[in-house]
């Protein structure tokens with residue numbers, strides 16, 4: 071193994087975490103990342119490529135990769151799998167019609183071997199919208215119970 | 229490795245949309261807000277010009293390409309161990325190149341970002357190919373870091389595919405208009421109501437929504453006219469044909485639209501994907517109280533973004549053939565919803 075990559079791995083283990091935010095377009099990924107970072111969210115365009123945010127949290131440095139979710143660029147998601155520690159799957163809980171699409175893409179992603187070591191967080195976003203499904207309902211619709219119990223997943227909302 | 233260090237700079241805003249060339253007017257307006265970022269830490273963004281970025285990008289790509297060729301052509305069986313670390317070094321170079329794109333994507337034109345992403349994608353593919361050529365049997369080590377616990381076995385997940393088929397939950401509908409033909413459909417959103425709304429499966433209908441909304445979903449409309457007051461969140465439009473939309477919203481995404489006109493006011497850049505024959509014009513709706521509603525939704529200002537359409541299916545620098553600006557001579561001019569119509 072190259073020396074560089076050994077140093078890199080040690081460094082990463084100690085204090086760097088790589089978090090990958092994915093989900094269908096319009097689910098709110100960029101909004102969430104900017105909010106967490108305390109930034110203005112009044113003008114956000116649909117993401118064409120990706121954004122990286124570096125956030126310090128306790129002793130950790132979180133590198134958050136926010137990747138665009140439009141169908142055309144979903145094939146690029148696989149570019150970001152390498153060395154991902156945490157996977158955040160963002161769901162628009164009010165986009166009822168595309169929940170099937172959402173379920174399909176999520177389960178597709180979880181087949182990915184390179185992501186098998188990563189923790190999974192399901193983010194049931196847009197809970198403020200009246201007709202939105204609750205996190206429990208999202209769990210059912212996305213068939214999360216079918217996931218292996220050893221994989222850590224959680225439902226969370228803003 | 230340097231690329232990694234750059235990441236320690238917090239509060240980076242890398243949205244590529246902020247400094248698209250067409251975008252300069254908006255940039256200027258936003259300059260107060262964005263200024264600290266643009267002027268902060270100039271060292272970490274040494275390019276800020278598309279040309280110098282692209283030449284650096286193609287240099288790196290070239291050197292990665294030739295490294296890969298060298299690895300592929302190496303036939304000496306004794307060199308396997310160095311080959312392994314060489315390929316790892318290539319993998320790191322590709323990651324660094326990727327970070328370079330991410331960090332600079334806020335000022336790059338969108339088609340450059342897309343092209344760079346495709347290049348990176350194909351570099352990764354070549355790396356995979358070379359790796360499996362040089363080490364045919366064994367999986368290459370750095371592909372996944374196997375933790376001893378919490379690892380989801382691939383075959384295990386595949387078994388769950390069966391469950392994917394059967395729906396475990398009946399999804400209810402959002403409030404909205406659906407399954408109608410030749411109707412005029414009217415709804416007024418008052419005061420704090422700020423609803424979300426879904427409009428689907430309509431044929432030859434006219435839809436008038438007045439007041440402020442939070443989000444709109446539109447699906448499968450044919451030969452319809454849709455007029456709406458301001459939307460504080462986003463509008464998602466899919467599978468429409470022969471329609472006219474007059475919409476104001478913070479975000480607008482249009483997928484699979486054909487031969488339709490969009491009169492828009494948007495805070496961000498409207499995007500289209502898998503569309504053809506769609507045309508864009510400025511928002512032109514009026515009804516009693518619309519000024520107040522627009523102000524309340526932070527959409528009172530004309531950003532000019534109605535013309536800054538990004539086509540996710542069009543990579544090139546030249547104008548996408550899928551959309552155009554609606555010639556003024558063909559514009560409806562203005563749409564007024566009278567109180568008696570509400």
Ligand SMILES: Nc1nc2c(ncn2[C@@H]2O[C@H](COP(=O)(O)OP(=O)(O)OP(=O)(O)O)[C@@H](O)[C@H]2O)c(=O)[nH]1
Pocket residue numbers: 093094095096097098099100101102114115116117118137138139140160195196197198199228442460461462478479
């Ligand atoms: N009502 C409501 N709207 C939200 C919430 N989070 C995000 N939004 C809106 O959802 C829309 C989409 O948000 P984005 O952050 O651009 O979504 P994204 O997932 O980054 O989309 P892509 O970049 O296209 O993949 C925006 O109009 C946001 O204002 C939420 O919690 N509630």
Ligand SMILES: [Mg+2]
Pocket residue numbers: 099100101115116117136137138139
């Ligand atoms: Mg985004």
